[in-house]
Amino acid sequence: MLKFSFYPDEDNLGVSFHGDLDIDSTEIVEEEIIPTMEKYKHVKINFVDVPFVDSSGMGLLLNIVRTLNEKGTKVTIANVRDEVMEIFELLQIPSILGEEIFI
Numbered sequence: 833m834l835k836f837s838f839y840p841d842e843d844n845l846g847v848s849f850h851g852d853l854d855i856d857s858t859e860i861v862e863e864e865i866i867p868t869m870e871k872y873k874h875v876k877i878n879f880v881d882v883p884f885v886d887s888s889g890m891g892l893l894l895n896i897v898r899t900l901n902e903k904g905t906k907v908t909i910a911n912v913r914d915e916v917m918e919i920f921e922l923l924q925i926p927s928i929l930g931e932e933i934f935i
């Protein structure tokens with residue numbers, strides 16, 4: 833199950849994800865996380881405690897970034913574990929979202 837922590841600072845929001853980003857995360861991401869993120873100009877998502885992302889999680893990540901970009905919020909993703917980044921790269925997620933998103 834995905835848990836999260838928010839770290840607000842004026843126009844910036846840090847978000848740490850803890851746990852797997854998968855089908856079970858859909859409701860929490862769509863109902864709690866995205867609405868809070870939309871209130872900020874820049875969101876930095878920390879993936880250090882995300883050991884696994886499945887295809888549903890990939891869809892959620894794409895949805896987060898696209899939804900926020902449409903609202904004018906810049907998103908960056910930090911501290912992605914090597915094993916998760918390998919899957920992102922295999923599926924060309926950095927190319928789809930933009931290499932600059934991953935820091």
